[in-house]
Amino acid sequence: MRDFMKSFAVLAMALAVTPALAQSATKLSQHNAWGTYSYAGDKGKVCYVLSVPTEKQPNGLDHGDVYFFVSQKPGQNVAFEPQFIAGYAFQTDSKVIVSVDDKSFTPFTRGKSAWMENAAEEPALIAAMKGGSDMKIAAKSGRGNATNYAFSLKGVSAALESIRACK
Secondary structure (H helix, E strand, O other): OHHHHHHHHHHHHHHHHOOOOOOOOEEEEEEOOEEEEEEEEOOEEEEEEEEOOOEEEOOOOOOOOOEEEEEEEHHHOEEEEEEEEOOOOEOOOOEOEEEEOOEEEOOEEEOOEEEOOOHHHHHHHHHHHHHOOEEEEEEEEOOOOEEEEEEEOOOHHHHHHHHOOOO
16 A cells, blocks of 8 residues: 555656646546546547656666556547656667567657557557566666666556547
8 A cells, every 4th residue: 555655646746747637627537557547638528547656777777757558538439548757858869678578569759758659559559468467668768877667557457448438
C-alpha cells in the first residue's frame, strides 16, 4: 500500500506540473497500477489511463516525473494512443524501446515525449500491454544518459476498458 501511495503522490505531482494533463483532469477510477482520468478539451472530452514506473534506472539519476499513458480523444478520432513522457528531454532524433514480454516497439521522440511513429502499430502495443505483466522502456536523455524504466501492467486492461466509451 505504501508503494501505491508513493506512486499516487508522484502521479498527482506529474498531473499538477504537466499542462496537457492538468486541464481540470478528473480522476475517474484506479485499477491497480493504472489510474483513469478525463477532461474537457478544445475538441471534446479526452479520457486517458496513466501509470508511473515501478522502477527507474540508473538509481542516482534525477529522472523527474516519468509516466506512460494511453488516451482516447473521440473529438479528434484518436483511439487508444499510447505515449511515454519523461521528466527530461530525450536525445534529439532518438527512439525509445518499449518491450512487453517478447515484443518490442520503437516510438520516436520529440522533446520529453515518445509516440508510435506508425499509428497502425498502436493496437499491437495496446494488445501486448493487455496480455503482458510488465513493460520495460529504454531511452536516452539529451545529456546522453541511458535510462530504463519498468511499469506494472496490472490493471491496464480494466483501465482501458473503463475509458472505451469516452464521449
